[in-house]
Amino acid sequence: MALELIDLIAAPLADQFNRPINYLRISVTDKCNLRCVYCMPAEGLPWLPKSDVLSFEEIVQIVRAAARVDVRSIRLTGGEPLVRRDLWKLVEGIASVSGIEDIALSTNGMLLTDQIERLRDAGLTRINISLDTLREDRFFEIARRPGLDRVLAGIDATIAAELAPLKINCVVMRGHNEDEVADLARLTIDRPLFVRFIEVMPVAENVEMQAAGYISSDEILELAASAGELRSVSGPGGNGPARYFAFEGAAGAIGVISPLSHDYCDRCNRVRLTADGRLRLCLFGDQHIDLRTPLRAGASEEDLVALLQGSMAIKPERHHLKLGETSSRMRAFSEIGG
Ligand code: SAM
Ligand code: SF4
Numbered sequence: 001m002a003l004e005l006i007d008l009i010a011a012p013l014a015d016q017f018n019r020p021i022n023y024l025r026i027s028v029t030d031k032c033n034l035r036c037v038y039c040m041p042a043e044g045l046p047w048l049p050k051s052d053v054l055s056f057e058e059i060v061q062i063v064r065a066a067a068r069v070d071v072r073s074i075r076l077t078g079g080e081p082l083v084r085r086d087l088w089k090l091v092e093g094i095a096s097v098s099g100i101e102d103i104a105l106s107t108n109g110m111l112l113t114d115q116i117e118r119l120r121d122a123g124l125t126r127i128n129i130s131l132d133t134l135r136e137d138r139f140f141e142i143a144r145r146p147g148l149d150r151v152l153a154g155i156d157a158t159i160a161a162e163l164a165p166l167k168i169n170c171v172v173m174r175g176h177n178e179d180e181v182a183d184l185a186r187l188t189i190d191r192p193l194f195v196r197f198i199e200v201m202p203v204a205e206n207v208e209m210q211a212a213g214y215i216s217s218d219e220i221l222e223l224a225a226s227a228g229e230l231r232s233v234s235g236p237g238g239n240g241p242a243r244y245f246a247f248e249g250a251a252g253a254i255g256v257i258s259p260l261s262h263d264y265c266d267r268c269n270r271v272r273l274t275a276d277g278r279l280r281l282c283l284f285g286d287q288h289i290d291l292r293t294p295l296r297a298g299a300s301e302e303d304l305v306a307l308l309q310g311s312m313a314i315k316p317e318r319h320h321l322k323l324g325e326t327s328s329r330m331r332a333f334s335e336i337g338g
Contacts, residue, residue: 010305011072015315022072023270026059028090029079031273034108035144036132038171038206038213042144051277058087058295060093062273065304067099075104079275080129082111088118095123104128106169110147112154116161128167131195131281133177134184140174159191165236167194167255172220173213181223189228189251196242196255197224201284217256221245224254241267265318271311279311284319 013021029267030048032040054062057073063074081087087105087262094103107117121321132142139148158166168186170177181197188195197220200206200213219243224230230245233253241264242255258264289311294303296312 005016008065008290010068013066013308015310015312017317019268020070021269021312022070023075024063024066024073024273025075025077025270026063027078027273028059028076028081028084028087029053031083032078032080032108033110033145034080036108036130036171037142037144037176037209038173039203041205048276053243054273054275054277054292054295056090056093057291058277059090059273060097061295061301062277062291062304063094063097063100065301065308067097068301068305069308070099072099073102073104074100075106077106080108080110080114081105082107085111085115088115088122088124091119091124102126106130106232107154108143109151111150113150113157116154116157116163116336120161120163124163126165126167127163127329128169129155129158130169130171130173131155131184132170133180135180138177138180142173144291153221155193159193164192165194166192167196167236169196171198171200172215173200173209174215174317175209176211178220178223181220182213182227185224185227185247185254188254189247189250191251193252194244194255195252196243196257198257199260200260214260216260217243217258220256230254230280231285258331259319268318271315279308281311281315282319285316287314287316289314 015021030045035044066200076087076090091103094100102125103123105124106128107253109129109131121207129151133139133148134150136146140146155168168187172178172181184195187193197217198269199215199217221230230247233244233246235242235244235255242257244253244255263270272283273291274280277290277295278288279291289307291304291307294307
């Protein structure tokens with residue numbers, strides 16, 4: 001009995017820089033129903049063969065091992081996670097894992113209205129929805145597909161389902177949507193939303209627009225402040241790297257995420273599982289370990305725990321990402337599990 005108990009308690013995950021790692025982002029697919037200019041090529045990616053993609057059961061096995069080393073928060077992302085239409089089954093599986101406290105979803109919102117109730121009932125706790133523009137013509141330019149009305153309906157459905165806090169992610173690009181920052185910020189006045197403006201990050205797919213399209217978060221804040229005076233506020237919690245500000249009396253707040261101008265590596269608490277079962281230690285580095293091969297060869301939960309702990313030795317201290325960098329390591333977000 002005593003031995004079994006000792007067996008169950010594994011040391012919490014921490015890297016060699018003493019950062020506790022308690023947050024696992026899981027890319028459930030590399031596929032997407034949009035083709036955002038900053039993320040993916042117009043023709044899509046060479047999609048993974050279905051047999052390479054982890055099944056929900058395999059993902060839950062990894063989550064179980066992760067929970068043993070103190071991972072408490074999970075985010076499901078992609079690609080577009082809702083293209084796996086039965087995603088609620090995965091949410092249900094993860095919700096049943098002892099120790100998991102928070103199951104969040106990042107989605108483009110296109111398929112949300114149909115799925116939200118099942119996801120919530122299965123145990124989803126929070127949602128982030130991407131919204132880069134309020135104009136249909138712009139939406140088509142940026143996402144290379146129509147669908148703004150569906151995304152807006154997804155936002156309303158999430159508010160109605162009372163899944164809070166609802167965060168809206170907006171990638172700001174000069175020449176594409178910087179003139180809408182104030183309008184997007186105003187959405188927070190009447191609605192309980194946290195609109196987070198993200199500096200565009202350089203990946204191989206957006207090399208051409210990086211230099212011209214990049215706007216720093218300081219300039220984004222100035223654009224937002226044209227809609228009213230902003231004061232610094234504390235954020236809604238969660239694992240985000242955003243700094244938050246609010247208009248006087250607003251129901252929500254805006255945030256800025258600055259991976260380039262104010263990188264947040266010091267506070268990094270996360271690792272990423274790709275759709276094909278690699279554990280990536282840094283979004284912008286190639287350091288990873290393969291979990292799928294041992295998993296399919298019959299690895300036990302203890303084996304997976306040992307692999308997770310061993311992976312900490314290769315988690316880098318920080319990324320050295322610079323604007324205009326065109327390293328081949330910077331593959332499409334979708335491929336690496338944004
Ligand atoms: N498809 C979902 C979505 O769009 O929300 C989830 C995956 S997406 C890769 C996750 C987030 O990464 C989205 O908010 C998206 O806007 C953001 N993103 C993708 N490429 C980016 C880039 N090059 N720079 C900054 N953010 C990016
Ligand atoms: Fe798809 Fe999200 Fe990438 Fe847009 S940002 S192409 S919605 S994965």
